[in-house]
Amino acid sequence: MKRNLQIKELFLKNFDKPITELKFKNLYELIVCVMLSAQCTDKRVNLITPNLFKAYPDIKSLANANLSSLKSYIQSCSFFNNKAQNLIKMAKAVCENFNGEIPLNEKDLKSLAGVGQKTAHVVLIEWCGANFMAVDTHVFRVSHRLNLSKAKTPEATEEDLTRIFKDNLNYLHQAMVLFGRYTCKAKKPLCKECFLSHLCTSKDKEI
Ligand code: SF4
Numbered sequence: 309m310k311r312n313l314q315i316k317e318l319f320l321k322n323f324d325k326p327i328t329e330l331k332f333k334n335l336y337e338l339i340v341c342v343m344l345s346a347q348c349t350d351k352r353v354n355l356i357t358p359n360l361f362k363a364y365p366d367i368k369s370l371a372n373a374n375l376s377s378l379k380s381y382i383q384s385c386s387f388f389n390n391k392a393q394n395l396i397k398m399a400k401a402v403c404e405n406f407n408g409e410i411p412l413n414e415k416d417l418k419s420l421a422g423v424g425q426k427t428a429h430v431v432l433i434e435w436c437g438a439n440f441m442a443v444d445t446h447v448f449r450v451s452h453r454l455n456l457s458k459a460k461t462p463e464a465t466e467e468d469l470t471r472i473f474k475d476n477l478n479y480l481h482q483a484m485v486l487f488g489r490y491t492c493k494a495k496k497p498l499c500k501e502c503f504l505s506h507l508c509t510s511k512d513k514e515i
Pocket residue numbers: 453454491492493497498499502503504505508509510512513514
């Protein structure tokens with residue numbers, strides 16, 4: 309347990325209130341960015357969104373979007389066919405069921421097309437600073453290399469991390485994303501410069 313707390317403290321010390329690399333100006337842009345970022349890089353999403361938000365500046369314009377036109381804006385994004393359909397369905401549901409206001413609770417967010425637990429949590433983390441964990445590919449890899457979880461699914465990994473860390477989960481989530489993206493990378497992790505190296509016994513460790 310002491311080791312887990314040391315890991316937590318070191319993440320918080322090395323990442324001072326980290327924020328997402330997605331670029332957004334309001335809650336509408338945030339939810340669209342997060343939906344597009346599933347199995348796609350933030351870099352790619354940031355290239356797509358300036359023109360996308362010029363064409364569809366708010367939830368109402370997205371709800372009324374023509375599917376083929378919307379696809380043409382996001383076609384460089386992975387799974388763009390499904391994402392385009394879900395974006396329109398999500399926007400329609402927000403207009404019809406929530407008076408055009410994107411809901412800020414997990415249950416209502418998860419009622420929207422294309423919004424699962426991870427997307428809902430990331431929106432609540434980024435917009436409200438909510439004490440939630442969200443497990444993407446980076447957080448999953450880092451958790452397992454650091455032996456914080458042995459769970460097979462992102463959902464069960466999220467439960468482990470939430471139980472272990474308890475608070476500051478929003479910052480820890482973002483710290484683990486950035487740590488996984490730039491240091492504890494899938495291929496060739498930068499173990500020599502890793503601030504957790506002394507606590508890591510992963511078979512992937514390269515020293
Ligand atoms: S030592 Fe290497 S494998 Fe272990 S956490 Fe650090 S970067 Fe990842």
